[in-house]
Amino acid sequence: MLELGPIFRALLRNKIGAILIAVQIAFTMAIIVNAVFIIYDRSQQTKRPSGIDEANTFFISSSGFGDDFDIKGTITQDLEAIRALPGVIDAIQINAIPISGSGSSMGLQTKPGAEHDGTGVAVYMVDEHGIKALDLELIAGENFAKSDIRWRGPAGSKWPAKVIVTEAMAKRLFPDLSYSEAVGKTVYINDVEPMIITGIIDKLQAPWVGWDNLDNAMLSPEKMEFQSTRYLIRTVPGMRDQLMKTVEELLAENKSRVVDGMRSIDYVRERSYRGNTAMIKILTTVIVTLTIVTSLGIVGLASFSVNRRKKQIGIRRALGATKADILSYFMVENFLISASGVVLGAVLTVALNMLLVSALSIPPLDWFYILAGMLVLCLVGQAAVFGPAKKATEIAPATATRTV
C-alpha cells in the first residue's frame, strides 16, 4: 500500500473509466453471486434423497381391457410371478411414484372436524411388501400385516384403519412428541375418518419435487382394483435393466392388457429435475461469460491507462521507482477500483437477492456468499490487471527524457 493516497487522489481526477469498471464489477458480482447461490440451491435440491433405492428400482404400468378382465386375479398373479423372478428383491402395486411429478395427496389432522386444518401428505397405497420394495426403514411401530391390506375399488373413498407415516410427517402432526410417541395416535383423514398410526418410516419423498411438504408421506394398506395398474420393482444391484425387459415380457404374456409405460427411477429423477439442470447450465454460462467480459473490461482499461501513462511511468522509474513499484502501482489502483466495485456489488447482490426471493421463491442468500463474491471479484481484477501492469514495468526509465 505504498502509494494508496496519491493513487486514490489521481483516480479521483480520472474517474469516468474507473467508475464504469467499478459499476461493471458491481453488477457482475450481483449477478454472479446470486447465480452461484441459485446453482448451489438447485443442485442441493437435485441431490435430495427420495428415500427409495433409486438405482435399482423401476416401475411398469399396464392397462387391462374387456369386460371379463380379472383385475384382482391379474394383480395377485403378476406380483407373485414378479417376486419369484431371480434378482427381484420385492415388488408392489403402487398408486404413485416418488419424485415423479404425479400422485395424490390428502390432509391429515389430529382432531376430527372440518374446522381443524389438516397437514398435506402424499398418499402411497401399498401392501405389506411396501417397506421392503421401497427400501424404507421402519424406525418405530410395525409394518402392515397381510390381513391389513384391503382392496380399493374405482369408486372407493373410505380409508383403512391403519397408516404408516414418515418421521417428518409424524413431527409435523405431533411437534411436541418424539416420532416414536406418535405410534398408536389417531389421526383423521377426510376431516373425520380416523386412522391409527401403526408405524414410522425414516424417509420417503412425495411425488412433487417443488412441494413445500416434500417429506410428508404416508403408506395406506391398500391394493387398487383399477383397470390400469402400476408395479414398482426393486432389484438386486446390477440387475435392473435386465429385469425391466424380463418383467415387460412377463406382463405381455397376458393378452388382455397392454403394457403402457416403464421407466427406471433414475430416469424419473433426471426428468423431474431437468428444469434445475437446465437452469444450472444456463447460469454457469452466464457466470463464465460475465467473468470474461468484466476481465476484458479491466484488461482494456488497464492497457489504455498504461499506454496513456507511458511517459509518467518513465518519470516514476527515473525518480527511483523499481519495476516492483510500478507493478504494485497498477495492482493497487485496480484494487481500489475493484474494492469500490465489490462494496457497491454487495449492496446490489442483496437487492437482487431480495427480488429473486420474492419472484423465484429461492431462500435468502447466506452472508458468506457475498464475502466470497467480493474476494473472488477482487482476485479476478488483480489477475486481469497483472498482464498490463507487467507490461508497464517494461517501460524504460529513459522514456522520461524523450520529448514526444
Next chain:
Amino acid sequence: MLTMTNVKKVFRTDLVETHALRDFNLQVDEGEFVAVTGPSGSGKTTFLNIAGMLETFNEGTYQLDGEDVSHLNDNQRSKLRNEKIGFIFQSYNLIPDLSLFDNVDVPLRYRGFDAKERKKRIEESLDIVGLANRMKHLPSQLSGGQQQRVAIARALAGNPRFLLADEPTGNLDSAMAQSVMELLKEINKKGTTIVMVTHDPQLATQATRNIFVKDGQVSEINDVVAMHVANG
C-alpha cells in the same frame, strides 16, 4: 563525483548500428556546475541518460560518487538514482493528476521516508522554489516557469548529491529561463553538483564549466570561471 572512462553506447536495430557515445571520457568534481552543449544528435541526451542511470552502456566504466555503477542491476540502479540524483527535465515531467505536494512526494515515497519526514522535506523544498503556498494546486494551474520550479523542488527534496538537468529552460521564455538559471546557480552555491545539458550557449556560459560534445565524444572542455577571470 562523476567519472566516465571510455564509455561506449551503441544502439542497434536490424538494419543499422548507431554509435551514440564512443570513448566518452568525463570527470565532474563535487560542487561543479557543468553545462554540456553540442548539436542535435551529438550524444548529449545519451550521456545524460547514462549519467542518470536511465540507460545502460556497452563498454567503459562509470563511477558515481565513488561507486562503480557499471554492473548494478535494475533495482540497484533505481535505488541509487533515487538517493543520489535529482532530475530536472525539459518538459518539467510533472505528473498531471497529482497536486504539487504529491508530485514532490513521488521520489520521497520510493526512498521509504515516513510521512512526517516527507511532509517536512516537501514543504522545505517547495519553499525554496517559492511555491509553498500552492501545494494543493495541480501542475496545469501553474505557468511553465512555476512548473519547472516544482520539478526543481522535486529534484531537491531527496537532498541529492547531484542534479541532472536536461534543457531545464528549453520550454521557457527568457525571463523565466533566467529565473530558473538563478535558482540553479543558488542551489549549486550551496554545494550541489549540477550537470546541465543544453543547446543554448548563452545559458551554458552561466555554468562553471562547459563541455562540448560532438559525434559522441567530448571534444572541448572550457573552464568558464577561468575564462571569465582571464577576460577580466
